[in-house]
Amino acid sequence: MCGVSRFQYPPHIRLIRVMCSARVDMFHVLRALSNRQDGVFIGGCHLCDCHYVTNGNFNAFSMVQVFRKILKQIGIYPERLRIEWVSAGEGIRFANFMNEYSAELTKLGPIGKAEGIVDQTLALKFEAVKKIIPYIKLVLTQRLHVSDRTEEAYHKFFTSGEFDRLFEELIADKLEISLITSLLEKKPLSSVEISEILGLNPSEASRHLKVSAKQRLARYDVNSKCYALA
Numbered sequence: 001m002c003g004v005s006r007f008q009y010p011p012h013i014r015l016i017r018v019m020c021s022a023r024v025d026m027f028h029v030l031r032a033l034s035n036r037q038d039g040v041f042i043g044g045c046h047l048c049d050c051h052y053v054t055n056g057n058f059n060a061f062s063m064v065q066v067f068r069k070i071l072k073q074i075g076i077y078p079e080r081l082r083i084e085w086v087s088a089g090e091g092i093r094f095a096n097f098m099n100e101y102s103a104e105l106t107k108l109g110p111i112g113k114a115e116g117i118v119d120q121t122l123a124l125k126f127e128a129v130k131k132i133i134p135y136i137k138l139v140l141t142q143r144l145h146v147s148d149r150t151e152e153a154y155h156k157f158f159t160s161g162e163f164d165r166l167f168e169e170l171i172a173d174k175l176e177i178s179l180i181t182s183l184l185e186k187k188p189l190s191s192v193e194i195s196e197i198l199g200l201n202p203s204e205a206s207r208h209l210k211v212s213a214k215q216r217l218a219r220y221d222v223n224s225k226c227y228a229l230a
Helices: 026-034 057-073 091-108 119-142 151-158 163-186 191-198 202-214
Strands: 014-016 039-044 083-084 218-221 226-229
Touching: 026 039, 026 202, 026 218, 039 057, 057 083, 057 091, 057 119, 057 163, 119 163, 119 218, 151 163, 163 191, 163 202, 163 218, 163 226, 191 202, 191 226, 202 218, 202 226
Parallel strands: 014 039, 039 083
Antiparallel strands: 218 226
16 A cells, blocks of 8 residues: 555655555655655555565565664654554554544654754655665665565564674665765765765765775865865
8 A cells, every 4th residue: 555646644644555555665765754654654464464475564564664663863853653453354454543643643753853954954864765765775685685484583683783783884875975965966065064964973074085085986185175076
């Protein structure tokens, strides 16, 4: 269920409607949040009860776990993205989920404003995420793949320290560098300005800037004492 079509539920929720939850793409979620929807709800068939035999809802589950960590990384409440398992015959269950979710989003408040992020910075953060989504998809299939398609195995992996470690190693740094280069597209900035705008501590900003320079994504201008795109 969850999709890019509009749904007459509370206006701060975007419900994406597709034939299979596995078809919900990160770009769908990002587009809804970029358009200032306060949350995205994905409803799928119960795990191990797939209508198409592919058990693609496990893919949707994996995508959501990774995207929620991405939201947290950029300072957005991860609770804004939610996935639940609801069959076509569970109308009351679905209504209960939506009422509960609507109340939760109302409590959180408007996206960005509730997190203390100004509109310009929020748009920049979403743009930085968009740039690396193809890479994240590759990581999902190659390094964050769970071979045993059972609910227990997926919950165990995505709540493990191993998942946290892999996320930091494979995605977190890439995302921070994407944020920095997206910011430098606007104008050259000092490391202090970059750390303040992105909410990074100075040492972390400096580390990412050094990596960006090494990869020839950014360069340091001695005269202006600012970084710019290479």
